[in-house]
Amino acid sequence: MNKPEIEGISRIISGLDNPEFGPAVDTFLRTVAPFDMTCVFVFHPLSPPLLMYDGYSSSVSRNALSSYLKGGYLLDPFYVACTTEIPDGLRRVSEIAPDEFFSSDFAASDQVHPCISDESGTLIEEIGYIVTLADGWRATYSLMRNRTAERFSEREFEALSDLAPLVGTLVRRHADLTSIIPAPTRVGEIDSxxxxxxxxxxxxxxxxxxxxxxxxxxxxxxxxxxxxxxxxxxxxxxxxxxxxxxxxxxxxxxxxxxxxxxx
Missing domain, CATH: 1.10.10.10 (Winged helix-like DNA-binding domain superfamily/Winged helix DNA-binding domain)
Structure with a gap:
């Protein structure tokens, strides 16, 4: 491990219980492959999602994010993956999405899909680390490229995938230290x-x-x-x-x- 990598991990550890966690992880992951936006959502089948880290650009519509949190997340392949038995690890949306997802209105909507509301327009690709947390909660750490970029190459994807155990451990530890996950007794079944x-x-x-x-x-x-x-x-x-x-x-x-x- 070289000096920049060691320094990057040190910054992540220093930010484990504070808002610097997300930016530090982003900086570290960008040494492996570039991307434009990130976010970390925490999902549970009986609760609305929680936004652990907002790594969207400043041009993303807050109204789109609000609509997503109100119910748009139900159409998100990563929500579906996190509430089913898909194993932890790095996944491409194309790997877990339904057959006509990319021609669906949700996939291109700037009203309910926060990253599509970015001024750069629709995404070229989204990949995400799926991480199992406590009490039925699971997180997705998404890395996104907009249409001005290229898709993640197989080499980039494999290199990022190798880091899945590390990213999973860090996300779980950050969740524990920040107590973002409600106690099980506070998770009430919600009407869909x-x-x-x-x-x-x-x-x-x-x-x-x-x-x-x-x-x-x-x-x-x-x-x-x-x-x-x-x-x-x-x-x-x-x-x-x-x-x-x-x-x-x-x-x-x-x-x-x-x-x-x-x-």
């Missing part, structure tokens, strides 16, 4: 924002389909997830759109954003 937005109008089967459509699943992927035929998935989708008085996935996403803005 999606249920509040749509469930009163839709049948349970239609709601399950709409839930997956919003996250970026195709009809075929919906069918595979729900163990139904693709024709049945299409039928539920059609009937759900009729009940909601809409005709497209964009209309569905617009309804969801309108709900977030009103609540």
């Amino acid at each position: 924002v999606l249920e509040k937005a749509f469930a009163d109008v839709l049948t349970p089967a239609q709601f399950r389909v709409v839930n997956l459509i919003l996250r970026g699943h195709s009809n075929q992927s919906v069918a595979e997830e729900l163990h139904i035929t693709e024709g049945t998935a299409k039928l539920h989708r059609h009937n759900a759109y009729q009940r909601l008085g809409i005709t497209s996935q964009s209309d569905l996403f617009r309804m969801f954003i309108d709900f977030l803005e009103k609540n």
